[in-house]
Amino acid sequence: MLRSEFELLLNETLSPSRFKDYAPNGLQVEGKKDINRVVTGVTASQALIDAAIELKADAIFVHHGYFWKNEDPRIVGMKYRRIAALIKHDINLYGYHLPLDAHPTLGNNAGLADAIGLSCRSALQTGVPIEESIGIVGELEEAMSLDAFQQRVESAVSRSVLFERVSDQPIRRVALCTGGAQGYIEQAVAIGADVFITGEVSEQTIHIAREMGIHFIAAGHHATERFGAKSIAAYLSDECGLVATFIDVDNPA
Incomplete structure (x- = not known):
């Protein structure tokens, strides 16, 4: 599936235009053009990115992505390392916050x-x-x-x-x-x-x-917000013909 088709599918499914949100919904970091293997998770942490790299994922879908309102806009430190890893491995990052709730x-x-x-x-x-x-x-x-x-x-x-x-x-x-x-x-x-x-x-x-x-x-x-990412993985696998894997990077908070 093309990157543009994948985002269209997600937007048609989750209807982000209905929500006034705290971060951009949709494609947040651009990667390769074709998407076949997807990793889903709660938060786009370094641990989730590393797991996606190991699985040779083309895209990551998360509930908590990047570029939140009022956060430091500079791409430095932890944010740099995360985004650099995505770009190096040509992985698309998609984030959907309130629409997934x-x-x-x-x-x-x-x-x-x-x-x-x-x-x-x-x-x-x-x-x-x-x-x-x-x-x-x-x-x-x-x-x-x-x-x-x-x-x-x-x-x-x-x-x-x-x-x-x-x-x-x-x-x-x-x-x-x-x-x-x-x-x-x-x-x-x-x-x-x-x-x-x-x-x-x-x-x-x-x-x-x-x-x-x-x-x-x-x-x-974290525990109450695992459901959406897990359901999206099942939906992408069962209904859309993609290889989608939910990865739970546990968090006690």
Whole structure:
């Protein structure tokens, strides 16, 4: 597949024009013209690039790419070493941030919601269609005890989670937004969720949860955002005829 065709495929699938994002979505570093082998991952770290080089990948697809707003624009130090490795090995780098969070079937939120068994899904953000909302709300088939729900979430993300329990109330209605979205907890309260799940926690988040009466789970930024890159690899392999491999460069954050 030509490089231009690959980006068109990704843009048609993920619809980046719908989002006002913090980094450019799409091709970020240009490489070879023809793409047959793709590596996907959460972040375009040196470890992921090295793995892609070893696999002789033509392209890397990530959720966290480069050129974020307000970052140092100079290509020096760590950024230079990463980009130099991409250019030396003629590897294309594609980054999709909010579009990968929000996609209703391939996205990070959708993947986490699938893993914990949420149905009847709707947008966390009021007045926004679910395919453009960076958070979602859904229902469990039946209410679960706090212990059982914690075990289900930990199984979904393959690690222990921080769980702030604010009452004995069981859980049925779940709001979630993967990554660093702890600031959306008050929207979860407003929409009537029993629990809010995200990746990270701030000091004030726990006070908000306690005072507003909503259970809160921080399940890891990286852990909650593995779903999208993994789904994209499966999509490119199964639907597009490319050789695509998801590589998980683990990160405890």
